[in-house]
Amino acid sequence: MLAKRIIPCLDIKDGRTVKGVNFVNLRDAGDPVELGQFYAEQGADELVFLDISATEEKRRTLAELVYHVAEKVDIPFTVGGGISSVDDVGMLLKNGADKVSINSSAVKNPDLINELVAKFGSQCIVVAIDAKQIGGEWKVHLVGGKVPTDLDLFEWAKEVEKRGAGEILFTSMNHDGTKNGFANEALAKLSDLVNIPIIASGGAGNMKHFADTFIDGKADAALAASVFHFKEIAIKDLKKELKQRGIPVRI
Amino acid sequence: MKLVIIDYGAGNIQSIQFAFQRLGVDAVLTHDKEEIMKADKVIFPGVGEASSAMQKLCESGLDKIIPDLKQPVLGICLGMQLMCNSSEEGDTKGLGIFDTEVVKFKSPQPLKGGLKVPQIGWNEIKNLKTDLFHGVSENDYIYLVHSYYAPICNETIAVANYGLDYSAALAKDNFYGVQFHPEKSSKVGARILDNFLRM
Numbered sequence: 001m002l003a004k005r006i007i008p009c010l011d012i013k014d015g016r017t018v019k020g021v022n023f024v025n026l027r028d029a030g031d032p033v034e035l036g037q038f039y040a041e042q043g044a045d046e047l048v049f050l051d052i053s054a055t056e057e058k059r060r061t062l063a064e065l066v067y068h069v070a071e072k073v074d075i076p077f078t079v080g081g082g083i084s085s086v087d088d089v090g091m092l093l094k095n096g097a098d099k100v101s102i103n104s105s106a107v108k109n110p111d112l113i114n115e116l117v118a119k120f121g122s123q124c125i126v127v128a129i130d131a132k133q134i135g136g137e138w139k140v141h142l143v144g145g146k147v148p149t150d151l152d153l154f155e156w157a158k159e160v161e162k163r164g165a166g167e168i169l170f171t172s173m174n175h176d177g178t179k180n181g182f183a184n185e186a187l188a189k190l191s192d193l194v195n196i197p198i199i200a201s202g203g204a205g206n207m208k209h210f211a212d213t214f215i216d217g218k219a220d221a222a223l224a225a226s227v228f229h230f231k232e233i234a235i236k237d238l239k240k241e242l243k244q245r246g247i248p249v250r251i
Numbered sequence: 252m253k254l255v256i257i258d259y260g261a262g263n264i265q266s267i268q269f270a271f272q273r274l275g276v277d278a279v280l281t282h283d284k285e286e287i288m289k290a291d292k293v294i295f296p297g298v299g300e301a302s303s304a305m306q307k308l309c310e311s312g313l314d315k316i317i318p319d320l321k322q323p324v325l326g327i328c329l330g331m332q333l334m335c336n337s338s339e340e341g342d343t344k345g346l347g348i349f350d351t352e353v354v355k356f357k358s359p360q361p362l363k364g365g366l367k368v369p370q371i372g373w374n375e376i377k378n379l380k381t382d383l384f385h386g387v388s389e390n391d392y393i394y395l396v397h398s399y400y401a402p403i404c405n406e407t408i409a410v411a412n413y414g415l416d417y418s419a420a421l422a423k424d425n426f427y428g429v430q431f432h433p434e435k436s437s438k439v440g441a442r443i444l445d446n447f448l449r450m
Contacts, residue, residue, distance in 0.1 A: 002366075005372050045372065070266050074270065074434070074436075075394070076396075076432070093263060095265060097263075098266070122398070123396040124396075166371065195367050220367065220372070
């Protein structure tokens with residue numbers, strides 16, 4: 001049986017791991033390659049590296065980091081953050097990334113999804129969507145959640161599926177950083193609406209939250225950062241707990 | 252020992268090279284026919300769309316030499332699929348090494364339980380046959396990403412289930428093919444690659 005995936009997310013700035021709480025207030029949390037290896041050994045199913053640096057050097061630094069991660073880490077990983085061209089994606093995949101995630105650039109130019117899928121295949125194109133519930137409606141936000149748009153989360157999800165994306169990484173900005181659980185209602189609706197895997201992100205605070213998002217939220221994978229980085233939840237314990245609750249996980 | 256990875260412009264070859272490096276073996280990336288034919292072991296990778304990958308093989312003439320290789324050959328993911336008779340993806344013929352056709356997971360029916368396509372993630376392998384799986388246990392997890400699959404056939408040496416049972420691996424004579432990514436399947440994957448090196 002296909003296992004539900006646990007995915008630690010490593011926010012990267014200038015080649016170092018940091019963690020944003022509600023997308024601001026960064027704290028250094030170590031070396032990305034070492035941390036990636038550590039999580040792989042602890043039983044993480046995948047890793048996401050999200051580059052939030054905005055320097056001129058960014059592209060080269062990220063490509064180098066991807067190469068070093070691929071060298072050492074024996075589980076799949078996704079790279080995201082400011083990726084906006086076919087060339088960027090080509091370089092990251094060539095250096096050993098398994099998937100790339102695009103976000104703002106896909107909203108600004110939806111044809112980019114089609115171009116990437118045609119060139120590299122659906123399997124490696126993840127569309128990340130940051131959304132916030134405002135007055136009962138889920139609106140897509142850009143640039144790490146800073147810029148609101150009129151785009152509806154569910155309409156956008158359907159469109160990215162139609163354009164060939166292989167997965168959707170949905171972050172609820174209402175839940176991110178709260179540690180009160182994932183946005184399970186919206187996640188379940190997404191899962192019913194599209195037929196590609198959905199990664200839940202934003203809100204993990206305890207082990208039950210993960211179980212809830214797999215059962216109530218129908219998520220295929222769950223992503224979290226600080227609960228793992230600050231050792232509040234050990235992945236091994238989390239997987240044991242999920243297995244006891246009857247959720248298929250790789251142990 | 253000389254290990255080559257066939258480089259024909261379709262695949263995440265870097266990860267495979269790194270996986271062998273972790274096992275202490277330097278694999279050579281090449282599309283040179285002589286070099287491929289002289290190698291002790293050959294890896295035939297592939298990621299992407301079947302018909303365009305097949306076209307690349309035909310343009311380089313590699314489609315002619317691969318089926319005649321005598322040393323152990325391991326096809327990975329799309330590589331395995333291209334070793335079959337044909338693929339529904341882009342309606343292309345394959346290399347005809349494995350006597351089966353590659354077809355698409357139909358969604359949402361007849362897949363049960365609203366399974367999603369592509370299948371992405373870790374799944375179990377069972378009914379393991381051949382030394383490729385020496386030291387690997389029934390129901391160990393491996394990492395897969397795919398929308399197309401080879402049905403169960405006489406050459407099936409490992410089975411996975413995604414709505415239905417299908418071939419997670421195939422073997423015929425000196426040819427092996429795995430639908431999963433051993434280079435990304437943690438310790439289980441490393442064991443399988445190590446077993447291949449010992450063939």
